[in-house]
Amino acid sequence: MKPDILQLSPILIPAINDKLNARYTVHRLFEQADKDAWLHQHGPSIRAVITGGHTGITRTMMEQLPALEVVAVNGVGTDAVNLEYARARGLPVTGTFGALTEDVADLAVGLLLATCRGMCAGDRFIRAGEWVRNPQPSAIPLARRVSGMRVGIVGMGRVGRAIAARLAAFGCPIAYTDLKAMDDVPHAFVPELVELARQSDALVLAAAADKAEGIVDAAVLDALGRDGYLINIARGRLVKEDDLVAALKAGQIAGAGLDVFVDEPNVPEALFAMDNVTLQAHRASATHQTRTAMGEMVLASLAQALAGQRPEFSLTT
Numbered sequence: 001m002k003p004d005i006l007q008l009s010p011i012l013i014p015a016i017n018d019k020l021n022a023r024y025t026v027h028r029l030f031e032q033a034d035k036d037a038w039l040h041q042h043g044p045s046i047r048a049v050i051t052g053g054h055t056g057i058t059r060t061m062m063e064q065l066p067a068l069e070v071v072a073v074n075g076v077g078t079d080a081v082n083l084e085y086a087r088a089r090g091l092p093v094t095g096t097f098g099a100l101t102e103d104v105a106d107l108a109v110g111l112l113l114a115t116c117r118g119m120c121a122g123d124r125f126i127r128a129g130e131w132v133r134n135p136q137p138s139a140i141p142l143a144r145r146v147s148g149m150r151v152g153i154v155g156m157g158r159v160g161r162a163i164a165a166r167l168a169a170f171g172c173p174i175a176y177t178d179l180k181a182m183d184d185v186p187h188a189f190v191p192e193l194v195e196l197a198r199q200s201d202a203l204v205l206a207a208a209a210d211k212a213e214g215i216v217d218a219a220v221l222d223a224l225g226r227d228g229y230l231i232n233i234a235r236g237r238l239v240k241e242d243d244l245v246a247a248l249k250a251g252q253i254a255g256a257g258l259d260v261f262v263d264e265p266n267v268p269e270a271l272f273a274m275d276n277v278t279l280q281a282h283r284a285s286a287t288h289q290t291r292t293a294m295g296e297m298v299l300a301s302l303a304q305a306l307a308g309q310r311p312e313f314s315l316t317t
Helices: 014-023 035-045 059-063 083-089 101-116 119-127 158-168 193-198 218-224 241-249 288-306
Strands: 004-007 025-028 046-052 070-074 151-154 174-177 202-205 229-232 255-258 277-279
Touching: 014 025, 014 288, 035 046, 046 288, 059 083, 070 288, 101 119, 101 158, 101 202, 101 229, 101 255, 101 277, 101 288, 151 158, 151 193, 158 174, 174 193, 193 218, 218 229, 218 241, 241 255
Parallel strands: 004 025, 004 046, 046 070, 151 174, 151 202, 202 229, 229 255, 255 277
Antiparallel strands: none
């Protein structure tokens, strides 16, 4: 008899779903009309949960799953999982750590390039027929060169280091801030975020910072300055969005490239009309290659836990 697995958010790779269905009896809670009633009836049989970083799992739900042996997060964010309760219960909570690094770093650089060079605004200009109507070179404002920009990275973990490596190839001087200086990083450490912003032409947020909130505020944006750019591929709540909108409206900073937001999928509408802002729908890891690798890591975590082993990517056991 196949183990019962509860899936809280979809996996978009068909091959991964095929493997899940072959090995387990998969119950997709997101398809149930009355989730509470379903859990009350079937919760005792569930041995594993698959969830996403944004969806997570509450303590209340875990308490309804007495046979639970593992929570496999299809992502790297665990702030929506009650880790303290999981540790107390001896439940492994796993993530797909490392699988997202290259794609997230790629998108960070892509957002910086797109924002500084006005790529999305230029695309809209052509699609709207404006180039034919306004063929003069002055119809589109001059852009900002990325090569040689001073880049400050907030969070020098896997993603931060991958971003630094990419931008170093652009001849960009790199500085960073984190909880502490790192001996194996060849870049300048700046302890204070405001000072890092002051020294940077672009500030890139790459911190996991599950507990941090609103660290990029009016003071940081003021320090970044009217020629500075903000790039966020980390957590939406790291930025005080009202302060960011106000800074952009006032020309206090030059632009922003954003993949994450405080209240997704709700994005401040004031950003929509700004040509100096590039927006993405939390898509940094959204490639076939990365999502497949993430799915394989979820499968490995399930197999290890249900075989009585400690999963390789467990945070809690």
